[in-house]
Amino acid sequence: MLFSRSSALQHPGFRLYWVGYIVSVSGQQMFWMLEPWLIYELTGSKVLLGVAAATQAIPATALVLVGGVIADRFDQRKLLILVQIGNMILLGLMAALALTETLEIWHILAITFVHSAVGSFENPARQSMFPHLVDRGAMPNAVALNSAIHPGTRILAPVAGGFILAAVVAATDSPKIAAGVVMLVTVFGVAVYTLMLMRIKMPRVERARGGSVASNMAAGARFIWDQRIFAFLIGLSYYNMAFGQAMTILFPVIAKDVLGVGPEALGLMWAAQGVGSLGGVIISSKYSSPGNQRRLLVLNPVLMGASMIAFGFIPIYIASLFVLFLFGTGASASNVVIQQNLQLLVPNDFRGRVMGIWSIVHTSLRPAGEMQFTGVAALFTAPISLIFSGAMVMAAALLYTATSRHAHALKDLREQAEIERVR
Numbered sequence: 001m002l003f004s005r006s007s008a009l010q011h012p013g014f015r016l017y018w019v020g021y022i023v024s025v026s027g028q029q030m031f032w033m034l035e036p037w038l039i040y041e042l043t044g045s046k047v048l049l050g051v052a053a054a055t056q057a058i059p060a061t062a063l064v065l066v067g068g069v070i071a072d073r074f075d076q077r078k079l080l081i082l083v084q085i086g087n088m089i090l091l092g093l094m095a096a097l098a099l100t101e102t103l104e105i106w107h108i109l110a111i112t113f114v115h116s117a118v119g120s121f122e123n124p125a126r127q128s129m130f131p132h133l134v135d136r137g138a139m140p141n142a143v144a145l146n147s148a149i150h151p152g153t154r155i156l157a158p159v160a161g162g163f164i165l166a167a168v169v170a171a172t173d174s175p176k177i178a179a180g181v182v183m184l185v186t187v188f189g190v191a192v193y194t195l196m197l198m199r200i201k202m203p204r205v206e207r208a209r210g211g212s213v214a215s216n217m218a219a220g221a222r223f224i225w226d227q228r229i230f231a232f233l234i235g236l237s238y239y240n241m242a243f244g245q246a247m248t249i250l251f252p253v254i255a256k257d258v259l260g261v262g263p264e265a266l267g268l269m270w271a272a273q274g275v276g277s278l279g280g281v282i283i284s285s286k287y288s289s290p291g292n293q294r295r296l297l298v299l300n301p302v303l304m305g306a307s308m309i310a311f312g313f314i315p316i317y318i319a320s321l322f323v324l325f326l327f328g329t330g331a332s333a334s335n336v337v338i339q340q341n342l343q344l345l346v347p348n349d350f351r352g353r354v355m356g357i358w359s360i361v362h363t364s365l366r367p368a369g370e371m372q373f374t375g376v377a378a379l380f381t382a383p384i385s386l387i388f389s390g391a392m393v394m395a396a397a398l399l400y401t402a403t404s405r406h407a408h409a410l411k412d413l414r415e416q417a418e419i420e421r422v423r
Contacts, residue, residue, distance in 0.1 A: 008142035013200045014133035018145060020196025021126075024084075026153040027189025030161030031091070033251075033270050034182050035108070037165070037263060040252045041175045043105060046382075049249055050374035053367035055109045059117035060367070070121060076129035077202050079121060084194040086118040091187045098180030127355035131343055132203055143343050144285035147336040151277025151328060154270055161185075162267020169263070220353025229413060230342065232406035234358050236297065237338050239396055243389040244304050245331045246369030247311075248273070253382045259317045272321040276328025283329070284336040290414035294407040296337045301397035304330030308390030312383040345413055 008014045039048055070079060094111045097103040134142045161182050168178035224230045248270070255266045284296060307327035314320050339358075346354045376385035401407055 008134040008138040008145055011134045011138065013202070014130060014142060014145075016196045016200050017130055017133060018149070020193040021146075022149055022153060023196075024189045024193035025149050026157040027186035029150075029153050029157035029270070030164075030182050031186040032248075033158040033161050033267060034165070034179055035112070036249055037252045037266060038175060038179045039105065039108065040256070046253060046374050046378040048105065049253075050371045050378070052109060052112065053249060053370035053374065055113045055367075056116040057367035057371070059113055060120045063117055063120040066120075070125070075202065076125040076132075077197055077200055079125045080129065081194055081197050083118055083122045083125070084190050084197065087115065087190050088187050088194070090115045090118065091183055091190065095180045095183035095187060098176045098183060101174060101176045103176050103179070124353075124355050127343075127358070129202070133200070139344060140288050140340055141285070143340045144281055144288070144336060147284075147332070147339055148278060148281040151274050151281060151332045154274025154277060154328075156271065156274075158270030158274070159264075159267040162263045162265070162270075165263040165267075220350060220357065223350050224354060224357060229406050229409060230346065230354060232404065233338050233341055234354075236401065237335070237358060240301055240304070240331070240334050240393065241366055242369035242372060243392045243396075244301070244308065245335075246366050247308060247327075247373055247386060247389060249370035249373050250377060250382045250385065253377060254311075254320075254386075258315055258383065259320060261317055265317060268321065269324055272324040273328035273331075276325035276330075277332035278328075279325075280329040280332030280334075281336050284333040284340070288340060290411045293337060293341065293410040293414060294402075296333060297407055297410075298397050298402045300330045300334040300337070301393050301401070302330070303327075304334065305390040305393030305395075305397065308386050308393065312386035312390065341410060341414070 009018065035052070036049055039045075039052055090111055094103065094107065097107055130142060130146055131139060164182055164185070165175075165178045168181050169175060172178065224234065251266060251269055255261050255269060259265070280300070284300075287296065304327055307323050307330065311320060311323045311327065314323060342354065342358060373385050373389065376388060
């Protein structure tokens with residue numbers, strides 16, 4: 001379980017990292033809810049939502065492999081601290097523009113472009129750092145706890161952000177000022193995370209040596225191609241994100257145009273998904289034994305896809321919250337299962353590069369999935385986009401993953417990893 005006596009939280013370095021990251025992600029959850037809301041509130045354009053996604057996808061895709069190489073070769077803690085300082089500067093600038101009501105759409109696109117470029121170095125460094133803060137026996141729990149942060153903070157943070165938006169808009173009649181206030185909360189969260197990182201004492205880590213950045217990137221890609229189980233897991237991660245988890249980009253559209261609700265209710269939509277996501281983390285942590293891996297890789301996307309289809313059909317707000325709870329459960333459990341297998345099976349000297357590539361398909365290329373959702377929504381409707389993508393997720397799980405030899409091989413690979421850990 002997440003908080004057992006053998007929990008990764010017994011390790012002081014991991015505890016500092018985990019608490020700081022919770023505070024940071026809480027602020028980020030508000031920002032992730034805020035950004036599409038602000039763009040849609042100012043423009044009413046689904047196309048611009050897709051454009052905003054593209055401005056984040058381009059630098060993230062171009063640079064995250066470099067970030068993976070850097071994470072393997074240099075001190076990940078120091079790299080994370082530098083990234084957080086950059087994040088504070090960029091988000092602080094956007095907050096200042098919003099609070100002075102001089103923020104324009106092109107400001108949002110330009111700043112998020114640079115913010116995405118800076119962030120491309122964060123995920124590989126973070127994914128490479130936290131496993132070194134625990135012993136190998138606590139690794140599954142560390143992955144589960146790390147994966148619980150996003151869904152856990154999604155329960156309350158977007159709700160708080162939604163109420164802040166509604167209150168400030170009511171007081172000032174300005175979406176920009178309201179957005180600026182929320183952005184300041186985000187900056188505060190990043191500052192707390194930075195201070196926690198500064199207090200962590202990293203153990204000695206054997207790092208990749210020699211070769212250029214390009215050759216190290218190529219070596220990481222070759223490793224994944226040669227060890228096809230990693231290509232399989234990373235491919236599943238991308239597919240589930242592009243046709244499943246990226247649907248949150250349509251939350252403001254569904255809230256305003258289909259359900260007819262405001263920012264407070266929008267925050268509760270994120271919270272419903274967050275509650276389900278936390279449940280998904282608990283489920284995947286409880287059933288993390290090698291024999292359950294293929295079953296979890298199939299059943300969780302089926303739940304995710306079915307709930308997306310239901311969300312596309314349901315025009316009733318309360319019912320939509322329940323469906324989003326189910327969606328969050330399936331999406332989060334799928335994500336945790338894939339991360340656990342990657343972290344347990346990838347050797348240390350390739351972890352930064354492998355997790356960098358995972359970051360491309362799961363996080364950095366998420367905007368490509370958002371473009372898919374907004375593109376179909378612009379051509380047809382947002383509900384049709386949800387129904388189409390949900391069907392795609394279910395079809396892949398039942399027709400491909402369920403029969404894949406790689407999914408069947410996971411049981412033996414995990415058992416072998418357990419034997420080596422005991423040695």
